[in-house]
Amino acid sequence: MASELIPPATSRLLAIGDIHGCLTALETLASFVPFADDDLLVTLGDYVDRGPNTCGVLDWLIARNSQGHLIPLCGNHEIMMLQALDDDTTLRYWCDMGGAAALASYANGNRGQLSDVPDEHWQFLDHETKRYYETDTHFFVHANARPDWPLAEQPDEVLFWERFENTPPHQSGKIMICGHTAQKSGLPLDIGHAVCIDTWAYGRGWLTCLDPKTGEYWQANQLGETRKDRLQSRAH
Numbered sequence: 001m002a003s004e005l006i007p008p009a010t011s012r013l014l015a016i017g018d019i020h021g022c023l024t025a026l027e028t029l030a031s032f033v034p035f036a037d038d039d040l041l042v043t044l045g046d047y048v049d050r051g052p053n054t055c056g057v058l059d060w061l062i063a064r065n066s067q068g069h070l071i072p073l074c075g076n077h078e079i080m081m082l083q084a085l086d087d088d089t090t091l092r093y094w095c096d097m098g099g100a101a102a103l104a105s106y107a108n109g110n111r112g113q114l115s116d117v118p119d120e121h122w123q124f125l126d127h128e129t130k131r132y133y134e135t136d137t138h139f140f141v142h143a144n145a146r147p148d149w150p151l152a153e154q155p156d157e158v159l160f161w162e163r164f165e166n167t168p169p170h171q172s173g174k175i176m177i178c179g180h181t182a183q184k185s186g187l188p189l190d191i192g193h194a195v196c197i198d199t200w201a202y203g204r205g206w207l208t209c210l211d212p213k214t215g216e217y218w219q220a221n222q223l224g225e226t227r228k229d230r231l232q233s234r235a236h
Helices: 023-032 054-066 076-083 088-104 119-128 156-161
Strands: 013-016 040-043 070-072 138-140 175-178 194-196 207-210 216-220 226-230
Touching: 023 054, 023 207, 023 216, 023 226, 054 070, 054 088, 054 119, 076 088, 076 119, 076 156
Parallel strands: 013 040, 040 070, 138 175, 175 194
Antiparallel strands: 013 207, 207 216, 216 226
């Protein structure tokens, strides 16, 4: 899992919430925004599990990554998928947490096996995903961050597993953009110094793309529907 990257010159930086195998929503979003070739996309992790097409989502991300305009963060579901290689107990746990749907996407909807997952997908998950990403004004994590710890020293249980619930401002003064904690309202949760954009794509919600600079966001769902709006901070 990497943590360092020098980004290419880009026209926009856009953050994308938890995709969870929802390729239709991702492709619809890509056309709706639309994503330009030189936009830098920061994807917040949880590409796999629960939704119907983990395989297709990883193919899409790998193709974008090969062009040099993707910052793919690691999520807890990527961690579980990698750990499923260790033994049958962790494999069963992962399958119960959405991994069965991921494996089925490699086997035409049938019961898949770990051996069905191509090497390039394991390579992407294990070596291309990042722990975090930051700019001069924002930082991006999958789940959360301790407010009084530098990003480089954040523990795994916070970065990848801790729920987003009224997190205090970070010591850096930067705005945190995260996913992981599903907002089943379908709307991003904006508290001023932090924004959660996991809007429950695999459920009955939406996949969200946010422009952190302007606050504008776009959404698409698995039905191919789209909508857009602008963040309205709930901070006082």
